[in-house]
Amino acid sequence: MITTRAYSAASATSPLASDVLQRRQLTSTDVQIEILFCGVCHSDLHQARNEWSEFMPTQYPCVPGHEIVGRVTAVGSAVTRFAVGDLAATGCMVDSCGACSACAASDEVYCEKGSTFTYNSPDPHTGGHTLGGYSEAIVVDERFTFKVPGHLDLAGVAPLLCAGVTTYSPLRHWKVGPGQKVGIVGLGGLGHMAVKFAKAFGAHVVLFTTSPSKIEDGLRLGATEVVLSKDPAQMAQHAGSFDFILDAVSAEHDVNAYLQLLKRDATLCLVGVPEKPMAIHSLSVIMGRKSLSGSIIGGTAETQEMLDFCGQHGITADIELIPIQKINEAYDRLAKSDVKYRFVIDMASLKQ
Amino acid sequence: MITTRAYSAASATSPLASDVLQRRQLTSTDVQIEILFCGVCHSDLHQARNEWSEFMPTQYPCVPGHEIVGRVTAVGSAVTRFAVGDLAATGCMVDSCGACSACAASDEVYCEKGSTFTYNSPDPHTGGHTLGGYSEAIVVDERFTFKVPGHLDLAGVAPLLCAGVTTYSPLRHWKVGPGQKVGIVGLGGLGHMAVKFAKAFGAHVVLFTTSPSKIEDGLRLGATEVVLSKDPAQMAQHAGSFDFILDAVSAEHDVNAYLQLLKRDATLCLVGVPEKPMAIHSLSVIMGRKSLSGSIIGGTAETQEMLDFCGQHGITADIELIPIQKINEAYDRLAKSDVKYRFVIDMASLKQ
Numbered sequence: 001m002i003t004t005r006a007y008s009a010a011s012a013t014s015p016l017a018s019d020v021l022q023r024r025q026l027t028s029t030d031v032q033i034e035i036l037f038c039g040v041c042h043s044d045l046h047q048a049r050n051e052w053s054e055f056m057p058t059q060y061p062c063v064p065g066h067e068i069v070g071r072v073t074a075v076g077s078a079v080t081r082f083a084v085g086d087l088a089a090t091g092c093m094v095d096s097c098g099a100c101s102a103c104a105a106s107d108e109v110y111c112e113k114g115s116t117f118t119y120n121s122p123d124p125h126t127g128g129h130t131l132g133g134y135s136e137a138i139v140v141d142e143r144f145t146f147k148v149p150g151h152l153d154l155a156g157v158a159p160l161l162c163a164g165v166t167t168y169s170p171l172r173h174w175k176v177g178p179g180q181k182v183g184i185v186g187l188g189g190l191g192h193m194a195v196k197f198a199k200a201f202g203a204h205v206v207l208f209t210t211s212p213s214k215i216e217d218g219l220r221l222g223a224t225e226v227v228l229s230k231d232p233a234q235m236a237q238h239a240g241s242f243d244f245i246l247d248a249v250s251a252e253h254d255v256n257a258y259l260q261l262l263k264r265d266a267t268l269c270l271v272g273v274p275e276k277p278m279a280i281h282s283l284s285v286i287m288g289r290k291s292l293s294g295s296i297i298g299g300t301a302e303t304q305e306m307l308d309f310c311g312q313h314g315i316t317a318d319i320e321l322i323p324i325q326k327i328n329e330a331y332d333r334l335a336k337s338d339v340k341y342r343f344v345i346d347m348a349s350l351k352q
Numbered sequence: 353m354i355t356t357r358a359y360s361a362a363s364a365t366s367p368l369a370s371d372v373l374q375r376r377q378l379t380s381t382d383v384q385i386e387i388l389f390c391g392v393c394h395s396d397l398h399q400a401r402n403e404w405s406e407f408m409p410t411q412y413p414c415v416p417g418h419e420i421v422g423r424v425t426a427v428g429s430a431v432t433r434f435a436v437g438d439l440a441a442t443g444c445m446v447d448s449c450g451a452c453s454a455c456a457a458s459d460e461v462y463c464e465k466g467s468t469f470t471y472n473s474p475d476p477h478t479g480g481h482t483l484g485g486y487s488e489a490i491v492v493d494e495r496f497t498f499k500v501p502g503h504l505d506l507a508g509v510a511p512l513l514c515a516g517v518t519t520y521s522p523l524r525h526w527k528v529g530p531g532q533k534v535g536i537v538g539l540g541g542l543g544h545m546a547v548k549f550a551k552a553f554g555a556h557v558v559l560f561t562t563s564p565s566k567i568e569d570g571l572r573l574g575a576t577e578v579v580l581s582k583d584p585a586q587m588a589q590h591a592g593s594f595d596f597i598l599d600a601v602s603a604e605h606d607v608n609a610y611l612q613l614l615k616r617d618a619t620l621c622l623v624g625v626p627e628k629p630m631a632i633h634s635l636s637v638i639m640g641r642k643s644l645s646g647s648i649i650g651g652t653a654e655t656q657e658m659l660d661f662c663g664q665h666g667i668t669a670d671i672e673l674i675p676i677q678k679i680n681e682a683y684d685r686l687a688k689s690d691v692k693y694r695f696v697i698d699m700a701s702l703k704q
Binding site: 055101102107110112170173240256264267270271272273274277278279280281282283284285286287288289290291292293294295296 | 407453454459462464522525592608616619622623624625626629630631632633634635636637638639640641642643644645646647648
């Protein structure tokens with residue numbers, strides 16, 4: 001086994017603290033990555049605090065982190081795409097069956113047998129549960145390891161592995177492009193990436209936010225217009241005009257108000273997971289033959305495509321870099337949405 | 353004006369009763385139809401009793417009826433597709449702007465200026481409100497008048513104009529066909545037509561019903577399998593297996609349970625309008641990138657296509673023929689879903 005330092009939560013109420021864990025010895029198809037930067041996703045906080053106990057109870061010790069960028073330090077004998085010294089990244093998944101129709105389509109996140117998530121999934125290698133990226137090193141199958149454009153700021157690349165691909169994937173799936181009017185609901189970790197991608201794809205981007213303080217930032221990030229969603233008059237001006245809306249809000253909100261803004265036959269895609277079910281009027285989709293859809297993360301081919309696209313277009317996340325010792329403070333701020341727009345851990349701090 | 357006998361409701365609490373009303377003189381593009389049969393849609397009952405007061409308050413006197421089949425008795429000078437003596441039908445709409453993108457695509461029901469419904473819409477010709485098919489005669493623009501295959505049972509044709517096209521349209525839009533597993537939720541006026549169409553399109557049809565008493569009828573109408581939706585074990589056997597589900601239930605029910613049964617990227621389309629908003633979990637669409645959609649009626653080109661398809665395949669609705677004098681009794685039975693599967697009024701009874 002490979003011994004590595006990490007930060008873990010010992011229980012739902014424990015703060016994260018320094019720990020030591022074991023990674024598996026490399027199989028022939030594995031890549032070992034020294035982690036340089038790891039993004040802090042809201043899911044990390046939910047999982048560490050066991051806030052999804054109903055459908056995804058947390059196994060402890062819990063090592064969160066699934067926005068991972070680093071450098072290859074060892075490769076298995078059958079690895080073909082990576083060599084020691086290469087930059088490499090891994091995201092929310094580290095394995096899937098590889099054989100079902102979803103895996104065949106590189107939609108591994110929809111694997112019919114269930115994909116293995118980077119933390120808190122049953123780990124077929126160890127018999128325990130998977131341990132994430134708040135750690136010195138990780139061992140991942142090459143299939144779930146990605147090439148990183150070396151000229152980008154690596155700290156800003158880390159969030160691309162979750163916030164990036166989670167928004168890139170539906171914008172591509174629903175073919176967002178020039179000549180289209182696209183709405184992005186919510187300016188947080190996901191929303192700020194969605195604005196950047198929709199802009200880069202050539203769409204007319206309208207950001208919806210509840211915060212007047214975010215108007216300026218929305219325009220800076222690439223929105224053509226910013227609409228204050230609490231103002232019914234502003235909302236009404238956009239009725240029936242959107243080709244696509246990406247809803248990145250996890251707080252409770254009225255989705256019917258956004259369905260009203262879609263054109264005939266258009267789609268609103270959810271990427272946030274509000275705690276309670278949403279109240280949807282059937283007429284909100286019946287009038288105009290509209291669709292309420294959803295999307296989660298993205299497949300491996302799409303993740304690599306997204307990283308390459310970011311390399312070509314100079315896209316990274318807007319981040320706030322922290323040492324690992326500040327992680328509990330960062331969680332408290334994250335719970336209040338007090339971050340623009342992603343905390344990223346400088347993993348060099350773990351060596352201090 | 354043209355004087356015609358009819359049955360109307362004078363208020364939300366009045367029974368329907370014999371009445372006399374005026375139709376407009378024909379314009380150059382109008383067709384006058386002597387009505388032979390008119391179907392009784394659940395919407396007729398809702399509208400007559402002002403049960404949609406919130407979003408579509410009823411104007412009185414209210415003459416319901418939008419499943420209309422009859423014979424042409426007069427045509428305007430510019431009418432090209434109909435001659436006196438022809439069979440003709442008209443459905444839920446009698447007008448639309450004709451100029452917007454929806455009308456250009458023959459999706460008149462989604463007309464951006466709002467289509468004119470057959471009853472209870474503002475009537476641009478009279479300045480009053482439109483009056484439906486529980487009547488001796490109706491005057492309709494040729495654009496909203498359809499050819500009827502003469503060899504079909506005309507009483508069974510009437511419900512095709514609403515229940516038929518409302519289910520035909522989404523099954524065609526989402527390209528239901530051979531090799532697909534398609535679910536139909538609910539065996540009522542709409543559901544029984546959906547089973548017939550999905551079967552005719554070559555799909556493997558699974559009917560979902562809450563009533564064991566409907567199993568035999570479901571199989572007779574064309575379902576390959578019938579699932580009792582209250583049995584979780586039967587439901588679980590179908591998880592993740594459907595290419596498309598058409599949900600024709602207007603009563604409160606758990607749509608999440610059906611979203612679970614869809615394949616990745618598949619759609620559940622609502623054609624019923626439950627009174628209250630539905631509680632939808634975002635994960636029900638996020639997991640598997642599924643879509644919750646809706647559809648209403650169908651456009652004029654699609655309505656004619658549907659009637660032609662029914663002519664070729666010998667499809668009509670299963671009906672119970674009643675004289676107009678029995679309409680109030682029929683409404684009471686309809687409110688209890690006590691009809692297999694559509695009441696149709698024999699309009700000859702109005703002359704008695």
